[in-house]
Amino acid sequence: MNTISRTQLLGMNCHQLEEYLLQVGQHRYRGRQIYKWIYQKDVNSFYEMSDIPKELRQQLDEISVVSIPRVLKQRVSKDGTRKFLMELDDRKRIETVVIPQGEEREARYSLCISTQVGCPVGCAFCATGTSGYQRSLQSYEMVGQFLSSRRELKRRLKKNDDSLISNVVYMGMGEPFFNYDQVIASVYLLIDPQGINIGQRHITISTSGEVKGIKRLAEENLQVTLAISLHATNDHLRDQLVPLNRKYSLDQLIEAVDYYIKKTNRRVTFEYVMLDDVNISRVHADQLIKMVKPLLANINLIPYNEVEILPFKKPSSTKVWQFYHWLVEGGLNVTIREERGGDIEAACGQLYVKER
Ligand code: SF4
Numbered sequence: 001m002n003t004i005s006r007t008q009l010l011g012m013n014c015h016q017l018e019e020y021l022l023q024v025g026q027h028r029y030r031g032r033q034i035y036k037w038i039y040q041k042d043v044n045s046f047y048e049m050s051d052i053p054k055e056l057r058q059q060l061d062e063i064s065v066v067s068i069p070r071v072l073k074q075r076v077s078k079d080g081t082r083k084f085l086m087e088l089d090d091r092k093r094i095e096t097v098v099i100p101q102g103e104e105r106e107a108r109y110s111l112c113i114s115t116q117v118g119c120p121v122g123c124a125f126c127a128t129g130t131s132g133y134q135r136s137l138q139s140y141e142m143v144g145q146f147l148s149s150r151r152e153l154k155r156r157l158k159k160n161d162d163s164l165i166s167n168v169v170y171m172g173m174g175e176p177f178f179n180y181d182q183v184i185a186s187v188y189l190l191i192d193p194q195g196i197n198i199g200q201r202h203i204t205i206s207t208s209g210e211v212k213g214i215k216r217l218a219e220e221n222l223q224v225t226l227a228i229s230l231h232a233t234n235d236h237l238r239d240q241l242v243p244l245n246r247k248y249s250l251d252q253l254i255e256a257v258d259y260y261i262k263k264t265n266r267r268v269t270f271e272y273v274m275l276d277d278v279n280i281s282r283v284h285a286d287q288l289i290k291m292v293k294p295l296l297a298n299i300n301l302i303p304y305n306e307v308e309i310l311p312f313k314k315p316s317s318t319k320v321w322q323f324y325h326w327l328v329e330g331g332l333n334v335t336i337r338e339e340r341g342g343d344i345e346a347a348c349g350q351l352y353v354k355e356r
Contacts, residue, residue, distance in 0.1 A: 227270070
């Protein structure tokens, strides 16, 4: 059966599914039943929807489709982190990562979602950035990463637990705010209490500094966390590390973050990847303190995960702690991100780059 002419049901909210079922001559409540099968049970075959009459299952199979991305490959770290290489309907490939949050036996997982195939930003230290950009994802392809990952986890862990994934971060391949509408549509699907039901405060959207997106997010009535991939403390360095800085300077970025905080009264996280001999000197610490101290914000330090094809190096733990202490003494709220999945090439986009 050719999927191109069939209606994509994944990505529809409950109301849209009810309307669709009405349109095809069925009762509205059938839409609610199908909504639960898709978003609560990760089922994408109509034939597995056991409370739907046989004739309707057949009819739906002829006219519609639920395209959950296929897991082509997965790598499992000894710390339980899993990286999935997934294939979309047009055979484009993306990467999704799940990271255990607790003791392995009853772990809850955090899911890192990709928002684009490749990434147009091209950060100098990022494997995804070297791989070029192909296209943005639709909201159903982002929610599909959630459903596919949860289904895979349930299968592998032999746990029929719908709440295995409790946190979602938009930090995988791509710049979420270059794909703003689809990202926000996917957030609404993730937080629906009748469906997937992730708590809003358990969702983080990370941007490399798309100022317009930050201001738009400030206007949404959402309780999600905003993270800014900062990585540099002056325009000269940031122009080289995060090329989006050539469009929006640090002053413009900080002004947008300040606007967001005042509008939402929500704390923002600045992500800061630590690159040896590049951005972790005393001067950088002082610049960072000056920039971030006036804001309601945390700093999350991320010791770099080295990527074979890139020249950047991970700093020693002495240098990591030195930088941390400078920032803490300067009055900032600082955490160091625990390394996860180091043995399976945890850097964003590495599995994808190897595949290509
Ligand atoms: S770090 Fe993020 S924004 Fe930068 S190139 Fe990689 S995926 Fe894109």
